[in-house]
Amino acid sequence: MNASRRDFLKGGAALAAWGLTGCATRSRRSGLAKVVVVGAGYGGATAARYLRLLDANIHVTLIDAAEPYLSCPGSNDVIAGLQPLAALQCNHSGLSRNWDVQRVRATVKAIDPDRRQVRLHNDAVLAYDRLILSPGIDFRWDAIAGYDEAASQTVPHAWKAGPQTELLYRQLQAMPANGTLIICAPPNPYRCPPGPYERASLIAHYLQQRKPRAKLLILDGKSQFSKQALFQEAWRRYYPGLLEWLPYTRTGRLERVDAQSLTVHTEFELFKADVLNVIPPQQAGALARQAGLADAAGWCPVHPGSFASTLAPDIHVIGDACNAGPMPKSAFAAGSQAKACALAVAASLQDRPIPAPALINTCYSFVTPQAAISVAGVYKIERGQLSNVAGGETPLTGDWQEEARYAQNWRRAVRSDAFAENS
Ligand SMILES: Cc1cc2nc3c(=O)[nH]c(=O)nc-3n(C[C@H](O)[C@H](O)[C@H](O)COP(=O)(O)OP(=O)(O)OC[C@H]3O[C@@H](n4cnc5c(N)ncnc54)[C@H](O)[C@@H]3O)c2cc1C
CATH class of the missing domain: 3.50.50.60 (FAD/NAD(P)-binding domain)
Incomplete structure (x- = not known):
């Protein structure tokens, strides 16, 4: 034991x-x-x-x-x-x-x-x-027609770490070399606003190394997202032509998922995936x-x-x-x-x-295994409500390699603070 x-x-x-x-x-x-x-x-x-x-x-x-x-x-x-x-x-x-x-x-x-x-x-x-x-x-299992808990056994959300994470990993490994992976990102609010885009970035890195003829699509329930300018700069810089972000304003809202045929139906279009990752509303x-x-x-x-x-x-x-x-x-x-x-x-x-209190958030996202971006915010109570009183992001021209080192340290420090892992 x-x-x-x-x-x-x-x-x-x-x-x-x-x-x-x-x-x-x-x-x-x-x-x-x-x-x-x-x-x-x-x-x-x-x-x-x-x-x-x-x-x-x-x-x-x-x-x-x-x-x-x-x-x-x-x-x-x-x-x-x-x-x-x-x-x-x-x-x-x-x-x-x-x-x-x-x-x-x-x-x-x-x-x-x-x-x-x-x-x-x-x-x-x-x-x-x-x-x-x-x-x-x-998850709101009633929010997307065709996507319920049973469907998530073959079409993972991977939004709670565990067997779902491994399932998506295995599906990515098994995906055809010229396959298409689709991530359906949820509308706000949801756990970890930059999470779907960090996931897309790291999957793009994997595809570039192992399956360079593959494609990655993000079908988004939003028209804007966290650290957007930084992620889009990263995708231009590191993964040109590999990754496409499609907000619902272009495709129409997500209407239905067919877990059997790995098809996503939006208001205006139909998308067929080889690997499908649906992150449902929460x-x-x-x-x-x-x-x-x-x-x-x-x-x-x-x-x-x-x-x-x-x-x-x-x-x-x-x-x-x-x-x-x-x-x-x-x-x-x-x-x-x-x-x-x-x-x-x-x-x-x-x-x-x-x-x-004064409350803080600091959030790093890896865009490659060696490059990261971050956002930070300070929140105080003003007129009875929490307000964002200060904050900042990694500059577009910043040292993203240095940010990646901070990000690794951040992960260790946050785990240690929460779980007393090193005490
Ligand atoms: C892919 C991904 C990447 C992320 N990356 C980052 C990141 O880089 N930085 C960051 O700051 N955040 C990140 N997050 C977000 C972060 O994981 C969550 O915001 C955080 O876990 C929230 O903590 P919590 O205590 O609210 O909930 P959780 O961490 O989910 O803990 C909830 C706990 O409650 C337990 N529980 C629930 N109901 C019951 C019950 N009835 N009885 C007993 N136990 C119960 C569960 O078992 C669970 O252990 C990420 C999230 C995802 C999905």
């Missing part, structure tokens, strides 16, 4: 240790405030660690259904054959070993905000003083929606600054699932929100005023 497995108490064992099998009771360490964090991805893991950093008197339980957690940042490299899937595996063991975060492997199936309890898949119940949710995204993770924490658009409204839900007391929602106004849905943004949320939760448990 490796350290990570040993440290990760499976649902039942963890609850027994807490004296919580089947009913809500107080923590054995009674007197300590109890914070339950659901989702051990970039948002949830960061919140758990920073809560313990801010106040060692808070008992923190971090629950996740999946183990190991696979990082989406870096997953486009796996698709392009630049690193193995195993490189995406994050190690949470430092969180329990060095930060005394109680980790529980379980699916949370319901939240009772009135009783301040979460119910697990095995019907065990955990009580909380504050609940932080970072459940990530789910919404907050199911748990948040089922708990009544999402609005009609499918995302969770929160008070900017504390990330407290506007729809339920004592519950905070961070990361991709929340509506953080101008902040993009990224790992770095999730971590930044997690820190602000941890500060707000610790302050409220100590009856202190909640400080107004």
Whole structure:
């Protein structure tokens, strides 16, 4: 048994240790405030660690259904054959070993905000003083005719790292030398705004090396996209004639996908692929929606600054699932929100005023394995809303090789900050 497995108490064992099998009771360490964090991805893991950093008197339980957690940042490299899937595996063991975060492997199936309890898949119940949710995204399986969860088994989305990532990698390897790969990019808002274009860039790199007669098309549900001028400059510079971006304003909206024939029907045209990657429209993770924490658009409204839900007391929602106004849905943004949320939760448990945070996002995208571009933003609360108050992008004439070195360091630093991988 490796350290990570040993440290990760499976649902039942963890609850027994807490004296919580089947009913809500107080923590054995009674007197300590109890914070339950659901989702051990970039948002949830960061919140758990920073809560313990801010106040060692808070008992923190971090629950996740999946183990190991696979990082989406870096997953486009796996698709392009630049690193193995195993490189995406994050190690949470430092969180329990060095930060005394109680980790529980379980699916949370319901939240009772009135009783301040979460119910697990095995019907065990955990009580909380504050609940932080970072459940990530789910797909809108009803948004594209012909593209549902069953269709994704042969036409991957690869927008959650894991078997889907490997499936797209294998399909790319097996694609005919003169084949066409189509990426259908979703409308806003969705997880990782520049992600589809980084994926296109790294797949283009693969095709250029291995299948130079192949073509890559991006059919886009938007007419503009993140870091657009930089990506388009990269495609002109590195992949002339290989990659074409077609916004819906040229093709008409995506109407239907035929997973059997790998055909995409838009309002005006029909596109036939050899490999098809459909990234569907998205919404907050199911748990948040089922708990009544999402609005009609499918995302969770929160008070900017504390990330407290506007729809339920004592519950905070961070990361991709929340509506953080101008902040993009990224790992770095999730971590930044997690820190602000941890500060707000610790302050409220100590009856202190909640400080107004400044939030940050920094996002790198590789355009070749050795060249990257980036965007950064600073967000503050103005007139009760989060506003983008400063920011910048890599210059078109910047040193993109140097940016790639920063990008590699960024990945290591963000993982270490969230999952305590190096502590
Ligand atoms: C291809 C790709 C590339 C990306 N690249 C970057 C990048 O370079 N930089 C960047 O900043 N961001 C990047 N992102 C975005 C980043 O992955 C997400 O923004 C980030 O993971 C959001 O963190 P989160 O905590 O909100 O959700 P997640 O990381 O998805 O974590 C959610 C966790 O909640 C758990 N969960 C959900 N429901 C339950 C439940 N009911 N019970 C128990 N557990 C539950 C899940 O198992 C999961 O582990 C990329 C995304 C993709 C798809």
